[in-house]
Every structure is written in structure tokens, then in C-alpha cells.
Amino acid sequence: MTERRWSSPRRYVLAAAAVAGLSTLWYLGYLTLGGPSVLAYLGGPIASALGAVAVLALLRVVPMERAARKFWWLIFVLEASVATGRGIQAAYAFAAYPRPPAPPAWVSLFSTVGLLAAIVAICFVPLGEIAPGERWKRLLDRLIAFYGCFTLLWFAAVQPLIDADDSWPLRSKVTIGLAIVMIAVGIARVAFVPGGPVDRVAVRLVACSGLAAAAYAMFAGHAGHRATTPGQALLLPLGPLLVTFAVARQWRYTGARPQREAWLPYLAVVAVDVPLVATVFGPMTWAGRVVVLLAVGVTLLASLRQFVGFRENQRLIRAQREAQAQLSYDATHDSLTGLANRSLFRDRLAAALECGPATVIWVDLDDFKAVNDSLGHDIGDDLLVAVADGVRGAVGDDGLAARLGGDEFAILISEPTVDTDEVVRRIGEVLDGSLSEHRLLIHASAGIATAPAGTPLDHLMRDADSALYAAKQRGKANWVRYSTGMERPVVADAQLGADLRRGLEAGEFRVVYQPLVDLHRNQVIGVEALVRWQHPTRGVISPADFIPVAERTGLIVPLGRFVLRETCRQAAAWLAEFGPGVLQKAGPNVSARQLHDPDFVDDVRAALAESGLPGELLVLELTESAVLRGQQVSRTLHELHDMGVRLALDDFGTGESSLSLLRAFPASIVKLDKSFVDGIELDEPDTPEALARQAVARAVIQMAGALDLDTVAEGIENEEQAERLRRLGYSLGQGFHLAEPMRPEQITSMLAGQQDESAA
Incomplete structure (x- = not known):
């Protein structure tokens, strides 16, 4: 299956490469042996026709999404139009030989239509979904890439063509300008590719197919009409060859992972420096001023992009700090009730016993298991939350309330001025009423223990647990303060x-x-x-x-x-x-x-x-x-x-x-x-x-x-x-x-x- 899918596009790639190769060999022979120069006009239309046939084969054989099919139909228009225009131009060249061809102005419309179709295809090709927060950054990346590339191509291709001694028809300049715009748009579009129905490399190859026209323009800017023969023979067949390579990529495309070319905007900024330096140290013309303005625009866009990145980094740093704070909170607080957990309670108790006396009130709900078993764990959780809210409100600023696990709660009182009995009374009033939205009546037993400074925290917690055990032994809703020897039944148990x-x-x-x-x-x-x-x-x-x-x-x-x-x-x-x-x-x-x-x-x-x-x-x-x-x-x-x-x-x-x-x-x-x-x-x-x-x-x-x-x-x-x-x-x-x-x-x-x- 893989061989069959690859063999079809390979034929078109090999055929286009053969046309480009034969055209190159002919030109080398022409330089050595001479001959009719009109043959240079054959390579371009034949290669473009092969590109159009390759795109048709892709559309006929490979199933694609609707958006992808639109893209490739527009590329077919590009190749078919260029092949038609270049074919007519070749026909006029053969008819007028040995004089220079003089095709009518309307012939250039074919190439113009094809290039406009390619620009539309590249501009609107779906390259995947971008998160709303990323769109502005991606837009800036693309603008930087576009203007950086356009500045370089303006300096290297458009400006020489405009300033050339030989007069070039306006239609030729427009066609070459559109090709340069297509290249710049293509490079900008692939600055960030989240993944889509068209292969990202295929989009690049299609965009770079305009490089043949750009190279032709650069050559023509320096050599004038003498560039016609080598341009037609060597450069123009390369564009359709790149399109056949793009077809081959799409033929094998199975979906790509998101990929961002993070280096492309920075490369564009560096690329602007080349024409900028050349313009500054050379004679300042109107075209040079355009280069300076474009360079300033790219710099401003790059600065704005850096500012957006700085803001994004600040937001990420804040989010990381908040996440760290949340992790720290989660590590020290009970996830259900929001009270301090056992770890935080022990830390605070240890610190309190280092400074002075401390009191621990250990509270355990009576018959909570019956609530869980008969009414369900959801209602049991609601009851625990209600108890936690009640205990938190009753304790207030007088101590630290914690949930130690299950239906066990603890209160730490470390201030000597706090009336422990008053805190116990307030907690008792809360727990003696109906709690939670289900209006459940609940009772609790509690053990209370106080220890002087320097007491090991495990001893104080053991004493509070012993008092709680004694309270449970007396029945429900009992509150017992620890006394010496009370731990013996717990140990025996x-x-x-x-x-x-x-x-x-x-x-x-x-x-x-x-x-x-x-x-x-x-x-x-x-x-x-x-x-x-x-x-x-x-x-x-x-x-x-x-x-x-x-x-x-x-x-x-x-x-x-x-x-x-x-x-x-x-x-x-x-x-x-x-x-x-x-x-x-x-x-x-x-x-x-x-x-x-x-x-x-x-x-x-x-x-x-x-x-x-x-x-x-x-x-x-x-x-x-x-x-x-x-x-x-x-x-x-x-x-x-x-x-x-x-x-x-x-x-x-x-x-x-x-x-x-x-x-x-x-x-x-x-x-x-x-x-x-x-x-x-x-x-x-x-x-x-x-x-x-x-x-x-x-x-x-x-x-x-x-x-x-x-x-x-x-x-x-x-x-x-x-x-x-x-x-x-x-x-x-x-x-x-x-x-x-x-x-x-x-x-x-x-x-x-x-x-x-x-x-x-």
C-alpha cells in the first residue's frame, strides 16, 4: 500500500526533474555550441503542465478534507494558468524567432491569475486550531516573518528590477512582484503550524516555488534582457518542480503534530539587517527609504512581540507561584473541609510547645459511621463539611481547627489568655444543633488535654486521645478533660x-x-x-x-x-x-x-x-x-x-x-x-x-x-x-x-x- 501511494507522485517528481535537468543541459550546450535560443522557452510551460497534472492526480486519488481540496484546486489554477501563459509566450517566441518575442499584454494575465490563486490558497489554508490566547502572538510572528522576508526580497529582487537600465514591461514587474508576495506570505503562514489538513512542508514548497520568479527578477535586475534565456531555461522550471515535491508530501500526509518555528521571526529580524546595512552605507534612493521603513516596521513588530512575550512570561510566573501556593496549601489542609490537616496541626503544636503551654481538644463524632452506611458517603461528606464550618466558626481566632482524618477533629489553643472552657462550650453548642442542609442531628465526644512547654507533642496528643477514649466509654456527647492514669485503658485496649x-x-x-x-x-x-x-x-x-x-x-x-x-x-x-x-x-x-x-x-x-x-x-x-x-x-x-x-x-x-x-x-x-x-x-x-x-x-x-x-x-x-x-x-x-x-x-x-x- 505504501509503495503504491508513493509510486504515483514519484512519476511526476521524476518527470518535472527530468524537464528541469534537460533544460539545464540544453543551456550548457547552448553556451558551448550555440543554437536557437528560442528552445529556452520550452522548459517552463512543460514543467508547469506536469505540476498541474500532478495536482489533478492528487485530487483524484487521495481523500482529503474539503478545506484541503480547496487549497490544492487553487494550486492547480496556479500551475495551469502559468503553463498556459508560458506556453503562449513560447508560441510567440517560436513565431517571431530570431527576433525577440512580443506577446500581447493579456498573456501576462494568466500568470497573474495563477499567482493570485496561490496567494489566496496560502493565506486561507487551514493550518489547525490556535488557542485564543495564542492568536495575537502568532499574528505578530507572522507579520515579522512576512515583512522581514519581503524586505529582503524587495532589496534583492524588486529594487534591482525597478532600477534596471533595460526597460521591463509593467506586466512583468507586477507578475514578479506577486511571486515575491507569495513567497513572503507563505513563509509568514508557516511561522506557526498547529497542524491541519494540508502538510506544513507542502505549504512551504508551494510558497517557495515563487523563488524561481524572484531569482529571475534578481538576475534580470543586473543583466537586463540578457537574463531571458538563462532565466527561462534554468530558473522557471524549478517552480513547478517544487510543486510536484509538495504533491508528493501531501500524498503521504497522515497528520502532523503541532510545531512552531520559533526561530523564524528572529531569522527575519536578522535578514532585515542585510539590506538595511547596504542601504545605509550606499546612496539613499527612494527604494532604499522603503527598505529603511520596512526595517523600522519589522523592528517595531519584533519589540511588540518581545513585550507580549514578556507579559506572557510574567503571567506564567504568576500562575506558577499561584500553583506553588496552592500545592503548599493542599499539602497542609484537608481537601474536603479546608481545615488544617494532621501535618500542619502537628507542626503548629510542636511550635506552640516550644514557646509555652498548649491545649488540645480532640473531637470525634458519635455514630458517624451509621450516617455513612445508612444515608451514603455524599451526605456523610456534607455533614463533615458542616461540622468543620461550625467548629471553625466556634473557635475563631482563639485557636487552630484541624481535621485529623475520618470524623476526627482537633483544636489547638496556644494562647494562655484564651478561656479553653469557653471554646469548648461554643463548640458544644454548634455540635448539639442540626447540621448540614439535611438538618442532621449529631453528637460528638471530646477529650481535652493541656501540657506545659517542652512536652513532646506525641505525649500531649496521646493524653487528648486517652481523654476522648474515656469520654466514649461514658456514652455519647461527653467531654472529658485528661487526668493522670487515664491513658491506661487506651494502652490496654x-x-x-x-x-x-x-x-x-x-x-x-x-x-x-x-x-x-x-x-x-x-x-x-x-x-x-x-x-x-x-x-x-x-x-x-x-x-x-x-x-x-x-x-x-x-x-x-x-x-x-x-x-x-x-x-x-x-x-x-x-x-x-x-x-x-x-x-x-x-x-x-x-x-x-x-x-x-x-x-x-x-x-x-x-x-x-x-x-x-x-x-x-x-x-x-x-x-x-x-x-x-x-x-x-x-x-x-x-x-x-x-x-x-x-x-x-x-x-x-x-x-x-x-x-x-x-x-x-x-x-x-x-x-x-x-x-x-x-x-x-x-x-x-x-x-x-x-x-x-x-x-x-x-x-x-x-x-x-x-x-x-x-x-x-x-x-x-x-x-x-x-x-x-x-x-x-x-x-x-x-x-x-x-x-x-x-x-x-x-x-x-x-x-x-x-x-x-x-x-x-
Whole structure:
């Protein structure tokens, strides 16, 4: 394909080169051997005709944009017109030989029309888009290039032709002048080429094709009519040859990268100096004055271009400084809220502690994760921005407010005259109201710590964090000032987290099972899986101590995965040993953090597949707070339900949305919280609270029956409670009165005993 595309234009290039070469050889022979000089007129029209044919072939074969086709049609007009004019001139030369030819004036119109077409083509050829801010600079570059080139050509070609002793017809001078204008316009147009449908080199070659006429004019200015024969034979065929080269370039053109000839305007300024120096040290004529005026114009344009460049450089320097300032700001400020970030906060705190005492207020939003999970991260971000604006306004000039990450904020107060308690009060007022455009109510806990000058900043931040931890332990919306020893629970918590990770890797966790009992038959029909930690040095650690740590550190995900797999494995083993009817439910607890794990559903599917446990026997127990966690959790729960896994709503009745949950949550089981079982055995409750608990227990069993849900009563402590629950309609229960959590082998013994009783 490449060879075919190149072979076509090459024929025309070779043909035009052959014509120019033969014409040159003839002239050399003419100088040596003599002969009819009229043959000099043949090379120009033949070469121009070849140029026209080459352009036609390009237009016929190569697909181009409309603007490019217009350009090349105008170049065809150039070559065809020049070929016609020179052909007529040659015909008159042969007819009048051996006298000098005297063609009529109208013959020069052909060359004039062709040159005007070329000037229009070069002026309006699309060379690509230029940014609005670059147009004035590019215009100045082109004007400098044009006037610089025109000045040089005026001095070298036009002025000698005008001052020549031999009289040249006005039409010839006009034709040569148009050729010089074409050269200058072409050079100016390619001073900056962003890229376009016409090859940039092709435009240059077309523009430079007028150099043949310019050279002819320079020669004629010194040699007069004696230049006719060498000019016709040597110079005029070169213009069409350059056009065929331009055709070849366009034939292979595939699109060019933007390119600016930055050197061209400066070269034009230097080129002006040549005629200027020659004019200054020679006789001053009217043509010389034109050179001086053109040189002054070029100098003024160059000065204006330098001024524009200076202004542009100043703008770039300002933009760079602004960008550096923005980068510095971004490096020290939070991108979401605009508050100082952790890096800037630490720098300012270190500087403050070098000069005097400093106070740090560490603020953490309560239940912010629930906002993110239930309402989405966009609303969570809006809330953070609103909190930041409120904290910034409350602190004012009394300190530095910063966002340390997530929903943690910090305030640095370094001036001894500032009333820290007043700042805390103002922040508390802001955070106790509704925030953001969504009018969300939010609470925050805070730790406050003060340290004298010279205290390591990490110690002060640790103290503030310890105070915040103590505030969180007391509940929501608490503000605690640090006191000595307050850091010990934080350190212990961190140590427990490290031990937790190690314990998971070392296999220190065990699963125990609390039986789920049929209250009427007093038989085990299911189990709830509970995790226990046998620490090598601290002994048995209560789940109440390590589960919150696992939640905060994210280790609840691998811990929950272990409990899930072990529960499925053990339940499948009991089914294999005692038969399919031995258990109806095997229920591990699932945390909210696990439900947000994108691999949780796959973990459940893998645990069932590995153990062989039927999906309907697996019951995942979830609290109401875990269920109320947004769309992602809802999708996860429905996907589990579609797998056949059953879902149990644990601690039912303690939340604010228990009834509404049953409409959206695919629950199969509700577990009545222990708080509603306590005191249910009393015939005459001694307090309104006890009476209300009994009413809730009755309502739950009736509602569950209407919704076709299984109901489990938790926390049964004595036989009286079990009996009262039976009368209310409860058939399933859990509690220490029925059975405590047991090791797997104890459950195995219990199931074996039940099987023996059934057989008997």
C-alpha cells in the first residue's frame, strides 16, 4: 500500500526533474555550441503542465478534507494558468524567432491569475486550531516573518528590477512582484503550524516555488534582457518542480503534530539587517527609504512581540507561584473541609510547645459511621463539611481547627489568655444543633488535654486521645478533660488489639454453643454459636472485652469468618452422627462490620459448601443496629435469604424501629430480648416498667404468629419464667435455666442422650 501511494507522485517528481535537468543541459550546450535560443522557452510551460497534472492526480486519488481540496484546486489554477501563459509566450517566441518575442499584454494575465490563486490558497489554508490566547502572538510572528522576508526580497529582487537600465514591461514587474508576495506570505503562514489538513512542508514548497520568479527578477535586475534565456531555461522550471515535491508530501500526509518555528521571526529580524546595512552605507534612493521603513516596521513588530512575550512570561510566573501556593496549601489542609490537616496541626503544636503551654481538644463524632452506611458517603461528606464550618466558626481566632482524618477533629489553643472552657462550650453548642442542609442531628465526644512547654507533642496528643477514649466509654456527647492514669485503658485496649491478631493466628479462639430448647418437650432443637478466647497468660477473656476491640480494629471480619466455618462444620458433623432431624437451627452471630465486607456472602457460600450443611439450617443472628445500615447491607441480607439461609433478629424490641424492620428485613426468626423476660413470671408486677415488659412479650408473640415468624425467648432464668412464656404461646427459649453455653463434646453428649430417650 505504501509503495503504491508513493509510486504515483514519484512519476511526476521524476518527470518535472527530468524537464528541469534537460533544460539545464540544453543551456550548457547552448553556451558551448550555440543554437536557437528560442528552445529556452520550452522548459517552463512543460514543467508547469506536469505540476498541474500532478495536482489533478492528487485530487483524484487521495481523500482529503474539503478545506484541503480547496487549497490544492487553487494550486492547480496556479500551475495551469502559468503553463498556459508560458506556453503562449513560447508560441510567440517560436513565431517571431530570431527576433525577440512580443506577446500581447493579456498573456501576462494568466500568470497573474495563477499567482493570485496561490496567494489566496496560502493565506486561507487551514493550518489547525490556535488557542485564543495564542492568536495575537502568532499574528505578530507572522507579520515579522512576512515583512522581514519581503524586505529582503524587495532589496534583492524588486529594487534591482525597478532600477534596471533595460526597460521591463509593467506586466512583468507586477507578475514578479506577486511571486515575491507569495513567497513572503507563505513563509509568514508557516511561522506557526498547529497542524491541519494540508502538510506544513507542502505549504512551504508551494510558497517557495515563487523563488524561481524572484531569482529571475534578481538576475534580470543586473543583466537586463540578457537574463531571458538563462532565466527561462534554468530558473522557471524549478517552480513547478517544487510543486510536484509538495504533491508528493501531501500524498503521504497522515497528520502532523503541532510545531512552531520559533526561530523564524528572529531569522527575519536578522535578514532585515542585510539590506538595511547596504542601504545605509550606499546612496539613499527612494527604494532604499522603503527598505529603511520596512526595517523600522519589522523592528517595531519584533519589540511588540518581545513585550507580549514578556507579559506572557510574567503571567506564567504568576500562575506558577499561584500553583506553588496552592500545592503548599493542599499539602497542609484537608481537601474536603479546608481545615488544617494532621501535618500542619502537628507542626503548629510542636511550635506552640516550644514557646509555652498548649491545649488540645480532640473531637470525634458519635455514630458517624451509621450516617455513612445508612444515608451514603455524599451526605456523610456534607455533614463533615458542616461540622468543620461550625467548629471553625466556634473557635475563631482563639485557636487552630484541624481535621485529623475520618470524623476526627482537633483544636489547638496556644494562647494562655484564651478561656479553653469557653471554646469548648461554643463548640458544644454548634455540635448539639442540626447540621448540614439535611438538618442532621449529631453528637460528638471530646477529650481535652493541656501540657506545659517542652512536652513532646506525641505525649500531649496521646493524653487528648486517652481523654476522648474515656469520654466514649461514658456514652455519647461527653467531654472529658485528661487526668493522670487515664491513658491506661487506651494502652490496654491497644495491647488487646495486638493480642487479638496474634490469637487469631495462633488458634486461641474456641466456639461454644448455647442450646435452643423446645419449651414443651424440653429438647434441644438448635444451638447459638458463641466465641471464647483462651488467652495464654490472661486466661479466658470475656467477649464483652474483646468483641468491641475486634469491631474497632476490623478483626471482627476474620474472627466472624472463623466462627461461621466452625459452626457449619460442627453442625454438619452432628447431622452426620445423629441424623438429619437432630438440629433445626445453628446460629452464629454476625456483626455490622461483617455485613459491610464485600466477601461476606461468598464466605457464607463457601462455609456451606465445605461443610455440606444445608443452607436452611444455618441461622445468622443480627442485631437491629446491624440491620439499619443502608442499601449495601439490605442487598447482602436479601442475597443471603435467596440462598436459603435464615435470618434471626436478635435482641428484638430494644431498638426504635423493630416493627418497621419486619416489613423490609427478610427475617425468619425474632428473638425476644432478655429485658422483656425479666419479671414476666410475676402475677402482679410491682412497677409500671414490669407491666410494660409483660405487655411487650404478649404483643411480640401475637405479631410473630400473624407474620408467620418463629419466636425465641432469651434469658430464661427460672422455671416460672419458662412456664409463663409457654402460656403466652412461646415454644422456643434460651437461658441459663435451660442450658448454659457448652463445649461441642457436651452438646454431643446431650444430643446422644436425647436420641436414646427417643429410641426408648
